[in-house]
Amino acid sequence: MSLLTPIELQKIFEKMDINGDGFVSIEELNWLLQNIGFNFSLEEVESIMEKKNLDMSEFLFFYNSISKQNNGDDESRSNGGDENNIHDLVETFKVFDMNGDGFISSQELECVLKRLGLWNGKDCRSMICFYDTNFDGQLDFEEFKNMMLLNIS
Template sequence: MSPINSTNVSRIFSKLDKNGDGLVSLDELKGFLGTIGINSSQEELELLVGKTSLDSIDFFFFYDAITKANIKESNKYDDHCENILVENDLTKVFRVFDTNGDGFICCEELQRALSRLGLWDEQCGKDCKSMINVYDKNSDGKLDFEEFNDMMFAH
């Protein structure tokens, strides 16, 4: 549901107020929500709204609240998609380091990758083992994907 201006919200309110009493009952609201795919019971609406009917101001605040809730839910989905993209990219980077494709990065593979990137020197060669040891949770002398992930996002 995308936000609309207050004039349009007022028009929706007027359409829902079928008897013209200046109030939208929970029955009228329930019918409206059902037409836009939001099914709820009378009891749920009573708990949510806290009243048996809404005047135009209450309706505007109700509309604003469900719009903001929908935007937050959409942002959660966007964040989830972004996390999947980052993980896919990280998997590709992991494969660059894991030159033999065994699912682990050993010291030699790390050294080769750093050399290809122009980041290796004699001092770095001594540090490859210590770099791996810092993130090697199971102490097997190599990094699996989870350990590599931790290393890449450590700050």
């Protein structure tokens, strides 16, 4: 479970994005992590991120993955947490798959992000394309799972 809410993270992201380009850098992210009690070196943050900067959705996924690591979620996995995680992931997928067709379109993604107050005005098609491994313009459950678990190869 995340220590901060998505709305709080959105506000933090916007404050960190001083130049308004829609990204936070490794240095900015490391500063935030250190200030909220996560002690990583700049090299560790760069290694984990595998990029020089993150947009808002990547920032949320990164924060959630770091939070899980530091909150002992590895222990919960050994006690049946994987089943709960998959169930939670399926339920989350259903929230985004508004029409129930088994796919998340850019329109559905934008609608849900707006509803959650997380939409930053960007075209959601680029977000979908980043994780759309079969290039059909939408996310199926496996692509969504990979996106959420940050297992994109």
